[in-house]
Amino acid sequence: MHIVTLRKIVSIILLILWLITGITGTMLLVGSLLARVGIYVPTVIPDIHTYIGFGAFGVSVIHIALNWDALKSYVGIRPKPKGRKK
Amino acid sequence: MKARIAVALALCIVIVLLPAITNVLENYVTSQSQYAQPATTTFTSNGGEVKFGGCGESHEGADTLIVCPSEVFVSKAGIVVRVNITVKFKHAQPCPYNNWRIIIGTPSNAEIINESKTELTDPYTATKYFYIRIQGNGTVAVMYEYGSGCPYGTEEKVTVKYYVVGSVLSVTPEKTSSPPETTAVYKVFEGTPNVSLESKSLQINGTSIEVRGSWICNGQELRWRDILTELSQLPPPAKVVIEAIYEDGIWKATKIQFNNTTCIRGES
Numbered sequence: 001m002h003i004v005t006l007r008k009i010v011s012i013i014l015l016i017l018w019l020i021t022g023i024t025g026t027m028l029l030v031g032s033l034l035a036r037v038g039i040y041v042p043t044v045i046p047d048i049h050t051y052i053g054f055g056a057f058g059v060s061v062i063h064i065a066l067n068w069d070a071l072k073s074y075v076g077i078r079p080k081p082k083g084r085k086k
Numbered sequence: 087m088k089a090r091i092a093v094a095l096a097l098c099i100v101i102v103l104l105p106a107i108t109n110v111l112e113n114y115v116t117s118q119s120q121y122a123q124p125a126t127t128t129f130t131s132n133g134g135e136v137k138f139g140g141c142g143e144s145h146e147g148a149d150t151l152i153v154c155p156s157e158v159f160v161s162k163a164g165i166v167v168r169v170n171i172t173v174k175f176k177h178a179q180p181c182p183y184n185n186w187r188i189i190i191g192t193p194s195n196a197e198i199i200n201e202s203k204t205e206l207t208d209p210y211t212a213t214k215y216f217y218i219r220i221q222g223n224g225t226v227a228v229m230y231e232y233g234s235g236c237p238y239g240t241e242e243k244v245t246v247k248y249y250v251v252g253s254v255l256s257v258t259p260e261k262t263s264s265p266p267e268t269t270a271v272y273k274v275f276e277g278t279p280n281v282s283l284e285s286k287s288l289q290i291n292g293t294s295i296e297v298r299g300s301w302i303c304n305g306q307e308l309r310w311r312d313i314l315t316e317l318s319q320l321p322p323p324a325k326v327v328i329e330a331i332y333e334d335g336i337w338k339a340t341k342i343q344f345n346n347t348t349c350i351r352g353e354s
Contacts, residue, residue: 032182035235
């Protein structure tokens, strides 16, 4: 698979996982407050949050590997120029 | 580049599987500790024999309800046994959903004679116990209700089964897991007490019974010393009825009745 295609797929998966983790995390955070007004968070939400959160963590490792050179340049370590020979 | 992506992919798989691996390990450790103790316990109580068939466990949600014993065999009706309830929390208490509670259902062919308050022994453990007088074959349900709205579960339930059998020695319990930690029994004493303030106890018919902590006597709060002083001043032949439990090799008074006064043991 071409590196650009792989980068696109990983980014989209990461975006979806990030969204789910954020939404379920917010639900857990406000759950006790909502319970006082009779709105209950489904019991499956903590499990979804845990598994999807770890999924996002795992996919982010691939995302970092795919964008390693860019990351290095962000922190001031410039990658070696490719295809130039003295 | 390819090698880096391969390493990242392997790391990703390990991280993604981590919650599932943790769950499997947790279940394995729980099942191992359950069978680490001896099979059953048999002892004598109130002139009858009692056999405990192990503990019951419920782990539908995040927390675990453990009830010991979950199976009791007694040789005759009228025997009182103690049932210990433990809730193991996944998250430290107090949690935001703190209106959780432990409920004891209505027993069939038995009577609950004493029920303790629920106590948090540490941020991850709550305990409670009750004494039940078994009159015939039956069951009693013990339930742990999660706090309202708690997303980690709704209810854990263990049913305690009890049987009146001729001889408990011939009985093979269904469960062979851990026995209860405390094999305390309950008894009623009647007679004229000999009071000893030094040892914080009294003697009835040759049995020494400890009287400790605070007491509620007809709505008034008294200390153990006040009760023993009052009992020592009763004119002979004074008749006192004491309900006591046998724990850690000592009889401990839980209820004292004398001269139309009923005293019930407080919390401390």
